[in-house]
Amino acid sequence: xxxxxxxxxxxxxxxxxxxxxxxxxxxxxxxxxxxxxxxxxxxxxxxxxxxxxxxxxxxxxxxxxxxxxxxxxxxxxxxxxxxxxxxxxxxxxxxxxxxxxxxxxxxxxxxxxxxxxxxxxxxxxxxxxxxxxxxxxxxxxxxxxxxxxxxxx
Numbered sequence: 061x062x063x064x065x066x067x068x069x070x071x072x073x074x075x076x077x078x079x080x081x082x083x084x085x086x087x088x089x090x091x092x093x094x095x096x097x098x099x100x101x102x103x104x105x106x107x108x109x110x111x112x113x114x115x116x117x118x119x120x121x122x123x124x125x126x127x128x129x130x131x132x133x134x135x136x137x138x139x140x141x142x143x144x145x146x147x148x149x150x151x152x153x154x155x156x157x158x159x160x161x162x163x164x165x166x167x168x169x170x171x172x173x174x175x176x177x178x179x180x181x182x183x184x185x186x187x188x189x190x191x192x193x194x195x196x197x198x199x200x201x202x203x204x205x206x207x208x209x210x211x212x213x
Contacts, residue, residue: 066199072134073192091173102171104143112136145172
């Protein structure tokens with residue numbers, strides 16, 4: 061591993077978790093949206109992650125070129141997909157988007173967003189973000205100590 065790999069790997073985690081928190085925020089904000097430009101209620105979204113192979117920004121001349129970096133050198137968001145869970149039905153015949161005819165008359169199709177699940181995911185994303193920040197801070201501290209040793213302090 062190169063000297064700056066810890067920063068590079070942690071930065072991918074920070075970026076991915078920030079995007080995950082943005083998607084979760086969008087889900088929470090649209091938890092009661094019954095009408096979208098595409099038609100129908102809002103569909104819950106989620107970020108799909110995959111490992112990424114990062115070429116280091118700096119490769120030390122001391123590291124042999126035959127040493128290759130494999131998977132696990134960070135993470136990236138592959139796509140943001142819509143959840144396939146069915147919509148919730150809520151009985152409210154006075155709602156403008158209520159179903160007018162049929163066996164579901166008076167029901168409103170509500171987004172498939174579960175606030176409890178979203179808050180749990182938000183806590184998980186926040187903890188992952190904090191772990192990556194801690195990793196960056198620890199790596200920086202370690203490199204600063206190495207520089208002090210190199211100076212003979």
